[in-house]
Amino acid sequence: MPKMKTKSSCKKRFKVTATGRIVRAQAGKRHGMIKRTNKFLRNARGTTLLSKADEQIIKPMMPYSR
Numbered sequence: 001m002p003k004m005k006t007k008s009s010c011k012k013r014f015k016v017t018a019t020g021r022i023v024r025a026q027a028g029k030r031h032g033m034i035k036r037t038n039k040f041l042r043n044a045r046g047t048t049l050l051s052k053a054d055e056q057i058i059k060p061m062m063p064y065s066r
Contacts (some may be wrong), residue, residue, distance in 0.1 A: 004063040006062055010061045016066065023050075024049075025047055
């Protein structure tokens with residue numbers, strides 16, 4: 001049986017936690033920080049978990065990350 005391929009875009013953007021959830025970076029912090037509120041910037045630090053619906057899309061693209 002040949003090896004399964006991992007989507008390159010997914011391995012760059014996502015990590016899998018020990019419990020199997022998928023971690024992603026916060027969105028909306030690439031540019032245009034002046035127009036964002038301080039509250040938005042504070043809350044958008046670090047990482048966050050993907051929603052369950054999005055996890056079902058991403059997990060098949062990362063077969064060896066479970």
